Amino acid sequence: MQRLAKLIYPAQCLTCDEMIEVERGLCPKCWSETPYIVDHPCDCCGRPLVGDAEEGDLCDDCRSRPKDWDRGRAVMLYGGNARSMVLRFKHGDRTDLAHPMGTWLAEAAAPLIAPETVVAPVPLHWLRLLRRRYNQSALLGQRVAKLHGVNYIPDLLRRPSATRKLDGMTAEQRRDTVAGAIRINRAQAGRIEGRPVLLIDDVLTTGATLGECAQACRKAGATSVHVAVLARVDREA
Ligand SMILES: [Zn+2]
Ligand SMILES: [Zn+2]
Structure with missing residues (x-):
């Protein structure tokens, strides 16, 4: 039934008109244009850390303020x-x-x-x-x-x-x-x-x-x- 529903109503990318296979997702192009934060973020403000960061590290801003x-x-x-x-x-x-x-x-x-x-x-x-x-x-x-x-x-x-x-x-x-x-x-x-x-x-x-x-x-x-x-x-x- 779900498969049938999908054939009739293919899912649409969340941010463009592109049709995609998964529901509530992004097409590859929009995905690549979305700056997701991966790996080790600053443990306090979440921004990505540059260089060799370890779990629990802080960015300069959070360290000084x-x-x-x-x-x-x-x-x-x-x-x-x-x-x-x-x-x-x-x-x-x-x-x-x-x-x-x-x-x-x-x-x-x-x-x-x-x-x-x-x-x-x-x-x-x-x-x-x-x-x-x-x-x-x-x-x-x-x-x-x-x-x-x-x-x-x-x-x-x-x-x-x-x-x-x-x-x-x-x-x-x-x-x-x-x-x-x-x-x-x-x-x-x-x-x-x-x-x-x-x-x-x-x-x-x-x-x-x-x-x-x-x-x-x-x-x-x-x-x-x-x-x-x-x-x-x-x-x-
Ligand atoms: Zn898209
Ligand atoms: Zn920070």
Whole structure:
């Protein structure tokens, strides 16, 4: 039956019109244009390390400026087909991408997940949520938690005030802009006390927002805070 369905409806590449054999995949061309991060990433921000890197190594940036979270992983570098995929997912109503991208993210985040881990997304301000109709990070988080069979709390964190868009800002401006913008949801705080938390976001640029989220989780008693993102912007902050 499945085979028949496939003959009638061949699968389409996630990012172009090309027909492919596997469902929810990329055609060879789009695949080759997607900068997946393989081998040894920085253990904190997930960017690929150059040279002889070992498991657990950090990039220069994370060594000189420790982040507010413990460990991190990213699926891809923010560029090429990865960028266009993230933008379609975020602004193009392509919520169907949450399934394959959440699967990739679950795989990348595997070293950071323990049975007692609680998964939570970076929150959107309600106005932005209203406009976009979905929180792309929440869709990803849901998939990651489901695949690993761990707890998922979509409303663990809140963003009570709207902050300006961070695009084009320096690391310092980003930090100032999001300072104090993230709060723990008091009704859920008890569920992370004494437990590790894995934060989910779509893009990691300087880490200002994730840093705020991590601080809020620590204050609520999380034992560790890791982050997993779809795409890492690879430029010096
Ligand atoms: Zn394609
Ligand atoms: Zn790093």
